[in-house]
Amino acid sequence: MAAGKRGGAILASALVLGVACGFSIYADAQKHGRIAGGTELHARFNSANGLHAGAKVLLAGVEVGRVRDITLDPATQLADVAFVVDSRLHLPKDSVLGIVAPTMTSDNALEITPGKAVESLAAGAVISDTRDQLSLEQQVSNYIFGGALGGG
Template structure:
């Protein structure tokens, strides 16, 4: 009778571990597309309000990467946003980055506006052309008083 109880506990524990492993593999697979290589970049912001790890990195409204971390530099007291971009996409090193959303109902993303430089940002580059994120109130105000354009 005692051996039967241990067998059941062992089976149940194994099932829980298998379920956890399956979920971890699923979560990892949804973070990157199969066979898609990425490279690391980072940016400095006065404020990274509303941006979280795992947020999309968008270029022309298309997700092209993910935010890997948002930390505070204790020396400069600026937010450091590290992100990963798809390797096939190279952005000019004078590109402008901002935090926002394309609609009032979507989550915040790191938005890239390509610059005009011929030099491309190499892996590990810290991009410094950044704009402060606008608050929800500012976005609504821009929409109401700016003729409906949320990108102001």
């Protein structure tokens, strides 16, 4: 009888472990997004503070991609953000990128503001026209002092 209970416990443990592994794989796929085979682009930021791999890439409030990787370029000492967007998008060369928090409770995202250029960004292109996210302290200071820091 004890061998039967032990076999049942092992089977139940294996089932729980299998479900946990399946959920882990599903969660990882959700984190890295549904954009498979998209166009990879790069952006250079003074600071990528608050942005992480797997973060959403938004255009007009719609998710169009995911951040793939964030590294430091030792030559320029800028944050290099590699991201993938839907390959059906043809972003103008003068597009601007910013790090934003769509809501107060959501993770930061990369937001694309499309430019007006006729030429489109090629795969692997580097976007250098970027806007770093302002810290809460900077936003409050700009509101109180009208954008003038150090009073002059």
